[in-house]
Amino acid sequence: MILVQEADFDGAALAAGLRARAGAQAGALVTFTGYVRDFAPGQPTETLFLEHYPGMCERELEAIAATARQRWNLAGTVIAHRVGALPREAQIVFVAAASAHRGDAFRGCEYIIDALKTRAPFWKRETLAGGERFWVRQREADHDKTQAWNAGADRPKEQQ
Amino acid sequence: MNGATINLLYFARVAELVGKRSETWPLADATTGAQLLADLQQRYPQLGPAARLRLAVNHEHAKATASVRPGDEVAIFEPVTGG
Numbered sequence: 001m002i003l004v005q006e007a008d009f010d011g012a013a014l015a016a017g018l019r020a021r022a023g024a025q026a027g028a029l030v031t032f033t034g035y036v037r038d039f040a041p042g043q044p045t046e047t048l049f050l051e052h053y054p055g056m057c058e059r060e061l062e063a064i065a066a067t068a069r070q071r072w073n074l075a076g077t078v079i080a081h082r083v084g085a086l087p088r089e090a091q092i093v094f095v096a097a098a099s100a101h102r103g104d105a106f107r108g109c110e111y112i113i114d115a116l117k118t119r120a121p122f123w124k125r126e127t128l129a130g131g132e133r134f135w136v137r138q139r140e141a142d143h144d145k146t147q148a149w150n151a152g153a154d155r156p157k158e159q160q
Numbered sequence: 161m162n163g164a165t166i167n168l169l170y171f172a173r174v175a176e177l178v179g180k181r182s183e184t185w186p187l188a189d190a191t192t193g194a195q196l197l198a199d200l201q202q203r204y205p206q207l208g209p210a211a212r213l214r215l216a217v218n219h220e221h222a223k224a225t226a227s228v229r230p231g232d233e234v235a236i237f238e239p240v241t242g243g
Binding site: 034050051052053055056059060081092093113116117118119120121122123124125135136137138143 | 169171172173176216219220221235237238239240241242243
């Protein structure tokens with residue numbers, strides 16, 4: 001299931017829906033939730049604006065989920081991503097992966113959020129509490145981790 | 161079908177720099193992503209180095225070596241930052 005929307009989402013309800021669809025196949029369900037955090041210590045975020053490319057966005061998210069299902073034994077996945085103006089501490093993104101066993105559920109969930117960060121056409125614009133406004137730059141570590149997944153790594157480490 | 165143009169879409173910082181979100185460009189013959197980015201920078205020097213620009217052709221990420229053909233929808237943006 002893919003959701004791209006301005007409205008907030010209910011992660012517990014999305015996980016319960018996935019659990020119900022996967023049924024007795026799913027012995028494990030892993031979820032990830034991303035929130036609006038402060039840009040840096042001492043630089044509190046006031047608003048995070050999420051822009052996206054409608055159409056391509058949904059297509060990329062479907063492709064990422066399909067790749068995860070090919071690579072691991074998954075009984076189902078959910079990807080929900082918000083767009084528009086989000087206040088500090090708001091939910092941004094939710095990923096869930098269900099599988100017979102925990103290893104595939106963990107890896108599938110982690111792969112999906114990592115691939116989303118480097119492939120799905122979303123862009124973040126920060127507005128800090130002091131009024132400064134700028135577009136966020138992609139982290140080298142995110143790029144490198146996706147390269148490692150693509151090179152066949154079982155579970156690449158995130159460099160800080 | 162309009163065969164002599166491409167539809168350009170700009171996102172995020174790129175849209176701010178060029179001051180618009182979309183425009184139609186004439187394109188009589190197929191070109192490459194790299195050539196298109198070079199043409200864009202000539203038109204909009206404020207875009208800065210091409211190394212930071214990415215493109216998608218008809219809703220798919222495309223390399224600089226990819227072909228761009230009349231009738232295509234081409235999106236120009238900086239590396240994505242969702243999640």
